[in-house]
Amino acid sequence: MAFRRGTDRCPSRPVGYENQAMTRKRLFLLLIFPVLVGIAGLALLVNSMGCNYTLRSTHRDVDYYGVCRGGFVNLVETDLTTGSTWTVGAFQFSLADQLLFVVHSRNHIRESSGKATSVLDTYNRSLGAISFVNYAWMPVGRRRVVFFQTSPYHDVLTMTREGHISLWDAYFPYDRPAY
Amino acid sequence: MSRLIFGSFVLEAEIRQLTRKLAGEDVRVRLSGAEVAILEQLLANEGVVQSKEDLLAIGWSGRPVSPNSLPVAIANLRRHLQGPPPEVEIRTLPREGYLLKLASGLQLERLADEPVTPSENGQDHVAAPEETTADIPAAALPPGVPVPPTYVIARPRLTTQQRLVRLNIACLVVVVIFVLVTVHEWVPVDCAEEPRGTVCIVDDDQHDAAALELPTNAGQRLIAVSGDAWLEIQRGVPARDRPVSEPARGL
Numbered sequence: 001m002a003f004r005r006g007t008d009r010c011p012s013r014p015v016g017y018e019n020q021a022m023t024r025k026r027l028f029l030l031l032i033f034p035v036l037v038g039i040a041g042l043a044l045l046v047n048s049m050g051c052n053y054t055l056r057s058t059h060r061d062v063d064y065y066g067v068c069r070g071g072f073v074n075l076v077e078t079d080l081t082t083g084s085t086w087t088v089g090a091f092q093f094s095l096a097d098q099l100l101f102v103v104h105s106r107n108h109i110r111e112s113s114g115k116a117t118s119v120l121d122t123y124n125r126s127l128g129a130i131s132f133v134n135y136a137w138m139p140v141g142r143r144r145v146v147f148f149q150t151s152p153y154h155d156v157l158t159m160t161r162e163g164h165i166s167l168w169d170a171y172f173p174y175d176r177p178a179y
Numbered sequence: 180m181s182r183l184i185f186g187s188f189v190l191e192a193e194i195r196q197l198t199r200k201l202a203g204e205d206v207r208v209r210l211s212g213a214e215v216a217i218l219e220q221l222l223a224n225e226g227v228v229q230s231k232e233d234l235l236a237i238g239w240s241g242r243p244v245s246p247n248s249l250p251v252a253i254a255n256l257r258r259h260l261q262g263p264p265p266e267v268e269i270r271t272l273p274r275e276g277y278l279l280k281l282a283s284g285l286q287l288e289r290l291a292d293e294p295v296t297p298s299e300n301g302q303d304h305v306a307a308p309e310e311t312t313a314d315i316p317a318a319a320l321p322p323g324v325p326v327p328p329t330y331v332i333a334r335p336r337l338t339t340q341q342r343l344v345r346l347n348i349a350c351l352v353v354v355v356i357f358v359l360v361t362v363h364e365w366v367p368v369d370c371a372e373e374p375r376g377t378v379c380i381v382d383d384d385q386h387d388a389a390a391l392e393l394p395t396n397a398g399q400r401l402i403a404v405s406g407d408a409w410l411e412i413q414r415g416v417p418a419r420d421r422p423v424s425e426p427a428r429g430l
Binding site: 020021023024026027030031033034037095097098100132134135136138140141144146148149150151153154155156157158177178 | 343381410
């Protein structure tokens with residue numbers, strides 16, 4: 001036998017329906033901000049993990065060769081004057097044209113050939129186990145990239161790259177300035 | 180972990196178990212989460228009428244439920260708590276709610292040391308008596324006088340809404356920190372086309388780009404500037420830079 005809605009046997013709305021509807025709406029509103037923050041954080045992480053490149057440069061007598069796969073960067077730095085060589089491991093965060101490297105390891109893999117102390121030795125030994133380094137980058141050619149740094153001092157360096165810096169860069173490459 | 184003892188019954192809320200000790204034998208019943216929450220609320224407010232709306236909100240955390248859910252849960256509790264001998268009675272007060280009556284006292288027994296802290300908002304819903312024989316020596320009391328119970332305030336159970344509010348606050352703190360760090364670490368680069376080429380400069384208040392001695396001859400080139408350092412790039416020509424006094428550093 002079927003009950004008609006609105007009767008005592010089959011009320012059209014359950015007990016406390018109004019309060020429950022308001023509570024449900026309030027819970028939904030409270031969920032919006034954390035969900036948006038989570039999505040933004042996930043997008044940042046996925047974009048950063050989309051890196052797939054190699055970088056090479058010689059800048060002031062130091063040779064750099066770096067590889068980034070899945071957000072993890074390994075950089076080999078060689079002082080051409082003394083032969084001292086370091087490897088640096090970092091995780092790369094990429095947001096727009098900014099790069100933040102969270103360095104987690106520094107290993108001295110080859111000592112200087114002479115008695116002179118390499119500038120790389122001084123720099124790498126002066127930093128802690130975990131450090132942060134940030135750059136702005138700009139493509140200036142098919143393979144050439146300029147990196148701007150402001151900390152700990154201002155500098156500009158150019159590197160040759162193969163591949164893309166981030167997932168966004170892979171699908172929507174940044175415009176190169178006209179020159 | 181704690182348990183509520185009333186008469187021959189023992190309620191262990193954490194594991195949703197109601198045990199009755201009858202003639203040296205334990206009869207155990209597994210309760211639903213809603214039944215445990217409702218029974219806790221009724222026990223904590225023994226002799227005080229609890230409205231249906233409150234019990235619905237406590238039992239199901241505000242989730243919409245059918246109109247029969249509460250009566251069914253109460254009926255289940257009555258079935259589990261029925262005598263003989265009658266020790267617990269749950270009365271239905273029409274248009275008011277439910278009322279629990281105990282034939283004996285209620286004890287809260289903590290099996291492990293738990294920090295007991297009063298809540299800031301004073302909305303603690305469990306105020307259960309606890310045996311305090313350790314605090315009051317039995318010898319200090321006249322014979323036949325029961326040890327008076329003291330009341331402890333149990334840690335309030337957070338509702339879903341309270342958890343979400345805390346989650347929002349945590350997210351807000353994370354966002355504020357992220358924004359502050361990003362603004363502080365951001366390296367803004369502005370490019371402008373000039374007669375000598377395209378000049379891209381790191382926007383920095385501490386350095387005056389006009390005071391720099393940049394290449395002035397006209398030509399198709401890009402000049403990248405950061406502070407006192409600059410780099411001249413021309414197509415097919417190796418980059419030419421003005422080194423700064425600092426050595427190279429890498430990452």
